[in-house]
Amino acid sequence: MNIVVLEELKAYIEPLTPDEHDALERSLLAEGCRDALVLWGDILVDGHNRYGICTKHGLPFQTVQNPRFQSMEDVHLWMIDQHLGRRSLSDFQRGVLALRKREIVAERRSRAKAEADQTTAPVPEAPTGDAPWEGEAPAAALAAVLEPKPLQSREDIARAARLSASQVGMIEKIQKQAAPEVVAAVRAGDISLNAAAVVATLPEEEQRAAAAAGKDELKQAAKRVRESRRKPRDESAEASSDAAPEAAPASDEVSALRQRVAQLEAENAELRQQVQMLSAQLV
Structure with missing residues (x-):
């Protein structure tokens, strides 16, 4: 049987990690290749790892054609x-x-x-009687x-x-803005999607430097970016307060209640996002 392996297809999907490949090899040696390799003509479409392991050890395997390609x-x-x-x-x-x-x-x-x-071409008027159309309607x-x-x-x-819509947004940002080293780190699981998306907002040189220093530095870089975003908002709120000294202050009790409500709303929003992410992972 002549099976053609195209590097384009072999590399189209993320490769197995060394541990995953070793586990697959042990499984095939113990139980054989139970799932058929999918072909398009002579081209191997699905089962590149199984094909490589079976060829290496002389294990038998089956193939199946997908006629829809x-x-x-x-x-x-x-x-x-x-x-x-x-x-x-x-x-x-x-x-x-x-x-x-x-x-x-x-x-x-x-x-x-x-x-x-x-x-x-313009669609002709429908023929009378039960005569079928000679050609398919353009819309169909x-x-x-x-x-x-x-x-x-x-x-x-x-x-x-x-995934959640917010996670998709993070991935889009990482693809567009992140340095290759940061992309590699998130692929390897060294940093979270959230942290990688934050680091991706930095200049590319800073991203590369943080990635070269290791995953701990990447996490610290994300933390610094978040803190820098939070600081201007705090300063703006303080400036607004100083600019209106004559405004009548609310009572201490009302002010405390408002702060508590804002804190609870923020906690609820964070909890909803965590539940949404956990639900997406468990599906």
Whole structure:
């Protein structure tokens, strides 16, 4: 059997860690390769790690063709959907895949619409009687081409990746602004999505320096950025208070109650966000 391994597809999804690869190798040696490798013609689409291990040890394996593949875009979308359903991926990895899916679907829909606009002729009046249409109505033809459904909003992406909308926003910021070293740190789990998104707002040189110093320094850099954002707001509030000395102060009791209400609202908002993130991870 001639199986072609394309490096493009092999590297399309996050590789296994050394520990994960070792665990898979032990499993295959003990139980054999139970799941068939997925092919598109001669091209290996799914099962690169299993194929490599089976070839190394001379283990038998089965293959199956996926007849739905018509293009490399179909292959990419299928691979993304397969991996989005796996629990072994981190939040960051799932978010990146969902964002990648959005780009592929948006691009192919835009391309299909442009082609349809160029080739679509005016729709003739419906024929009388039961005679069928000679050609498919343009709207129906376009609808068939435009599947799958696009991920238009951040909420759509969040549902596809089993994340919160705020987490998707952090991942977008990391992809756009973070230095490669910071991206590598969040991929490795050295810092959280939140911390990486905060560090990504720093100049690239500062990001690289923090990453080179290790994960503790990255966390400290995120902490410094948060504190620097908090300080101007505190100073602004103090300046406003000094600018209006003649204003009649509220009673101590009312002021204390207002502060307590604000504190409780902030705590509730934080708890809701934590519950949302935990629920997304447990799905």
